[in-house]
Amino acid sequence: MTCPACGGETLAFPVPATLNDHAPGGGERAVVCTTCLRTHATDSVIDENPDFSTIHATFPSGEAGAALSLALGLLDSLALRRDAVDDCCAYAERAGADVLLTLDRLAGDEAVDPYVDLNRRRRQLAELLR
Template identity: 40%
Template structure:
C-alpha cells in the first residue's frame, strides 16, 4: 500500500488488540509512511513482521516498542483529540525500554524524512503530558 501523500510504500502492520481502542475506526491494521510520517488505516494488513528499519535509523525495530511508537506518531497531528491515547502509547513505548521523545528528536533531524508534523513542537507538548 502506498502513501496517498508521497506515493512511498507504507510500513503496514497489524494493530495488536491492546492498542485498537487507541485508534479511530475499526480497521485491523495501520501504515506509517517512512518518508512523510503520514498515517493510514489498513483494512488488510500483512501477517509478517513490519520492517520499521525503513522509518529511519532512530526508529526502534523491536515490535514491543515500534508498534506503539508508530501509532503514537500517527496520532500526533491530533494531539488535543487523542491526548489520553497518546499518553497511554507513550507509557507503552517507555515500558518497552525506548525513549519516545529521543526518537522524535532524531526523526526530526533525519534528512530522509520530510513531514508536515512539527515534531519539535509536538515533543514539547508531549513533555507536558509526561
C-alpha cells in the same frame, strides 16, 4: 501500498490488541508512511515482524515500533487526542522505546518529511508525558 497523503512508501504493521481503539479505523492492522509519518488503516496482508528501521535506523522494533507509529499518527491533534497519544507512548516506553529521543532523531533526519512539526510536538509531548 503508498501513502495517500504524500505518495511515500508505507510499512504495514500489526496493532497491539490494547491499542486497537487508537489505530486508524480501530483495526488490528495499520500502515505508517516512512516519509510523512502519517498512519492509515489497511486491509492488506502484513508481516508480523515489520522492519521499522525503514523509517529510521534507530526506530524501535516490534510492539514498541507499532505503538510509536500509532502515536506519530495522532500528533496532528495532540490536544484532542491527548489520552490516545499518552496510551501509545506509554505502551512504547514499556516495550523499551525512548519516545522523545526517537522524535529528536526523526526531526533531524532529512529523509523524513513529517506532516507535523516534530520539534514543536516533542516539547508538547514532553510536558504531557511527565
